[in-house]
Structure formats: C-alpha cells, structure tokens
Amino acid sequence: MTLQLGIIADDFTGATDIASFMAQAGWNVIQLNGIPAEAVDMTGLDAIVISLKSRSCPASEAVALSRQAALWLNHHGCKRLYFKYCSTFDSTPEGNIGPVTDMLLQLMQSSLAVLCPALPVNGRTVTAGHLFVNGQPLNESGMENHPLTPMTDANLMRVMEKQASGACGLVPLSCVHAGNVAIQAKITELQAEGKRYAVLDAMTEEDLLTLAAALPEGVLLTGGSGLAGALATLQPGNGLNDATELFATAGKAIVLAGSCSSMTNQQVQHYRQLAPSRAVDVPRAVEDSSAYLEELVDWCQSQSGALAPMIYATRPAEEVKALQARFGVKVAGSAIENLLASLAVKLSQSGVNKIIVAGGETSSLLVQRLGVSGFTIGKSIAPGVPWVKDVNRPLWLALKSGNFGDERFFATAQEIFHER
Ligand SMILES: Nc1ncnc2c1ncn2[C@@H]1O[C@H](COP(=O)(O)OP(=O)(O)O)[C@@H](O)[C@H]1O
Ligand SMILES: O=C(O)[C@@H](O)C(=O)COP(=O)(O)O
Numbered sequence: 001m002t003l004q005l006g007i008i009a010d011d012f013t014g015a016t017d018i019a020s021f022m023a024q025a026g027w028n029v030i031q032l033n034g035i036p037a038e039a040v041d042m043t044g045l046d047a048i049v050i051s052l053k054s055r056s057c058p059a060s061e062a063v064a065l066s067r068q069a070a071l072w073l074n075h076h077g078c079k080r081l082y083f084k085y086c087s088t089f090d091s092t093p094e095g096n097i098g099p100v101t102d103m104l105l106q107l108m109q110s111s112l113a114v115l116c117p118a119l120p121v122n123g124r125t126v127t128a129g130h131l132f133v134n135g136q137p138l139n140e141s142g143m144e145n146h147p148l149t150p151m152t153d154a155n156l157m158r159v160m161e162k163q164a165s166g167a168c169g170l171v172p173l174s175c176v177h178a179g180n181v182a183i184q185a186k187i188t189e190l191q192a193e194g195k196r197y198a199v200l201d202a203m204t205e206e207d208l209l210t211l212a213a214a215l216p217e218g219v220l221l222t223g224g225s226g227l228a229g230a231l232a233t234l235q236p237g238n239g240l241n242d243a244t245e246l247f248a249t250a251g252k253a254i255v256l257a258g259s260c261s262s263m264t265n266q267q268v269q270h271y272r273q274l275a276p277s278r279a280v281d282v283p284r285a286v287e288d289s290s291a292y293l294e295e296l297v298d299w300c301q302s303q304s305g306a307l308a309p310m311i312y313a314t315r316p317a318e319e320v321k322a323l324q325a326r327f328g329v330k331v332a333g334s335a336i337e338n339l340l341a342s343l344a345v346k347l348s349q350s351g352v353n354k355i356i357v358a359g360g361e362t363s364s365l366l367v368q369r370l371g372v373s374g375f376t377i378g379k380s381i382a383p384g385v386p387w388v389k390d391v392n393r394p395l396w397l398a399l400k401s402g403n404f405g406d407e408r409f410f411a412t413a414q415e416i417f418h419e420r
Helices: 012-024 059-075 096-107 158-163 173-180 180-192 207-214 225-234 262-272 282-287 289-301 316-327 329-348 360-370 409-418
Strands: 005-009 029-033 047-051 081-084 113-116 124-127 132-133 168-171 197-200 218-225 250-255 277-279 311-312 350-357 373-380 386-392 396-400
Touching: 005 012, 005 059, 005 225, 012 029, 012 047, 012 081, 012 225, 012 350, 012 360, 012 373, 012 386, 012 396, 029 158, 047 059, 059 081, 059 096, 081 096, 081 225, 096 218, 113 207, 158 168, 158 173, 158 197, 158 386, 168 180, 173 180, 180 197, 180 207, 207 225, 218 225, 250 262, 250 329, 250 360, 250 409, 262 277, 262 289, 262 311, 262 350, 262 409, 282 289, 282 316, 282 329, 289 329, 316 329, 329 350, 329 360, 350 360, 350 409, 360 396, 373 396, 373 409, 386 409
Parallel strands: 005 047, 005 081, 029 047, 081 218, 113 197, 113 218, 168 197, 250 311, 250 350, 277 311, 350 396
Antiparallel strands: 029 373, 124 132, 373 386, 386 396
C-alpha cells in the first residue's frame, strides 16, 4: 500500500496530535524530527509526520523549512500533503500559516487550499468562518493572551488574508450539511472567483467526515488534526499503531511545563497539590542559566514519591506580560525553552526515561535537543496527546499541547503509562 498522507507539522505537540488521531483510526504512522538524516524504513506506513519548530519563527525561515519537508515527503512517495497547524490557528500577523500555504500551493501546483482547524472533540468549532473554543470566540478564549502568538480575531478569512497573498472564501455549514455535491460545487465556485483559500465550517465529527469524503484530491489540505483523523477513518490503513510497548517499570519520570495556556495553568495548579513542584525563577533563567540549571537538576534528582516532580514556568497572563515587559518576549521565551530543554537532556542522562512536557514551542526545542530522530505513536492519554517512544532508545515522551487534556492530565499520563 502506498503512503496516503505526508504531514508537515509546525510544532511537535501538533505533530503528535495529528499522528495520534491517524493512529487511532488504524493508520500506521511515524513521526520524524525534521527531515531525517538517515534512510527511513517506509514498510507498511500509511502516513509520515515531519515535525518542525516553525510556528513562531520568521516567515522566511518557516517557508524554507516547510519547503524542504514537502520536497522530502514528495520524493519519498507522499503525493498528498497536509500542512498541520494549530486548531486555534496560532500565528503572528506576518504568518506563518499564510506564507507556508502560499509556498505549498505553488510547489504542489494547486490553485486552492482548504483551511480546517476544527477539532470538535477538543471544543474547536468553525461556523461562518469564525473559530470558537469551547463556545467562546477565539479572541475571547484565552488565546488572546498567548505569550508568542496572541489571537485577537476569530474571523479566519480576515486573519488569513492579512498574512497570505490571495483572497479567502468560505465553505459554509449549509453546504457541508448538504453533502458532497454541494461542497464540491462551492469549491469550484470559489476557484472560479479566484479565491486561493477556503475556510471550512465544521461543528461536529460528522461534518469533518463529510468534508473528508468530499474534498477533491487536487486541493491542498491544511488545518488541525480533526480533518486528518476523518481522512484516516474513511480510508483503511495498514494497522493500529497503538500497541507501542509502554511497560518500562524502571526509570523515573519528570513533568516540565512551559505553556502558559489556560488549561496548562489549571493542570499545574492541580498537580502542585499532588506532587513536589518548583516554579521556574524567570529572572534567574534569563540571567544565571547554567548555575540555575544545575540547582534544578539536583532538586529533581533528590525527589522521590509515587508521582513525578514538576518544574513549571507556567504563570497567569498578567505575570507573563510583566515578565515579557521586563526581559522582552523573545528573550524570556527562549531562556525558558532552553532551560527546560537542558533540564530534559541532563535528566535523561541520569535515569529519567519518561518526560511529560506541556507546550508546543517548549516540546519542539526539547525534542530537538534530546536528539530524537523519530517516534512511534503509543497510547492516547487525552484526545490529541499520546505517549510516544523514541525509535532508537527506551525514552518515552508525552508532548501536551497547551490547551489539551483535563485538569488531571499530568497524573493521568503516569497512570496510563503503567496500565496494561
Ligand atoms: N512565565 C513566563 N514568562 C514569559 N514567557 C513564558 C513564561 N512561561 C513560558 N513562557 C514562554 O511562552 C511560550 C509558550 O509557548 P508554548 O510552549 O508553545 O506553549 P503553548 O502550547 O501553550 O502554546 C514559550 O516560548 C515559553 O518559553
Ligand atoms: O491543533 C492543536 O490544537 C494542537 O495540535 C497544537 O498545535 C497546539 O499547539 P500548542 O498549544 O502550542 O501546543
């Protein structure tokens, strides 16, 4: 069987998210860290996910990275590409969703890209081209306070047109409910009007299944993990990839939280009651990183108990804004990402083999610094968050998107790990 989909994911949590939905639908999926340096065994694979750290870097860099990934996927037999970004459409005013989509349209010689962030199982719905998170408009959902990519407009057509080179239309819910013929007619109409992008309305899993069945082969697929999960559900794959061995009884675990999203704030507050924890001292992370790193390593190593210790940079929005005003958005963000990544590397060299991470940018740097070349996809902890295993060593990670999971996520992840 040939590869059904090649996915370019703009961060690592997003990559495990989409890989997990496809694996649960029965596809055999591998997740790679960037473009692999060595040959990959493609036997029996239905989909390949290339994870990038391209969500909030400069647009030119995101375009170059995504282009290399697309060319690699094409060269390795993926004729249908899927650009995976966040179900909350996380992007800066300059991009990177628009510029990367434009590049992929040109590369694939396609005239229209569909934009489908909807992920109803996690409360992300799109109606009249407007994105809602658990019933709240995107710009009132907490995402307006995101440290790197604050989202201040729920109108996806407007957001896309600001950062891309063409006009954006809509496939409205009425068309989706009318089925295949109406969806295809709308897409033809939008193409005839010269639209380069079409936001897809979707409120339910059923809407996503309808869209997945109707979308013509030639359109470029972009969006969250929902549409990919629907495509995998409709098309039989080579076999469920949910059986990755998870029974490493020896070895320690650690929880590292670098996300300041609303749900991570709740998860951190909850877990602080259950396990030893330490807040990152952000000024020290910025000013005194190596001595501070050693201190945190020692602290983590001295903890014992049923549940893993947690180090968290997570703060409420007002505190994040004050820290950013003092140090600068990039300096504060990079210092924290670097600290948590260095901590993961040091701890993995001294007996920690299960790392639970909250935050997309945070996870991306951490995985890159750990030197993981690829992951197999294991058990799902929450929708869009599986345990994944390093293909080359006994190291397991749970890369949690900022707003995914419920309040108990960090404890649940550890319980699930040992369940048979
Ligand atoms: N207390 C803080 N002050 C400033 N920036 C922070 C703080 N805590 C985390 N950050 C930064 O915010 C960003 C969060 O992004 P990310 O890891 O992608 O989380 P999410 O998944 O919620 O989007 C990272 O760059 C992280 O280093
Ligand atoms: O689509 C989603 O919501 C996630 O897969 C995702 O990309 C989340 O990004 P972060 O919240 O930055 O982890």
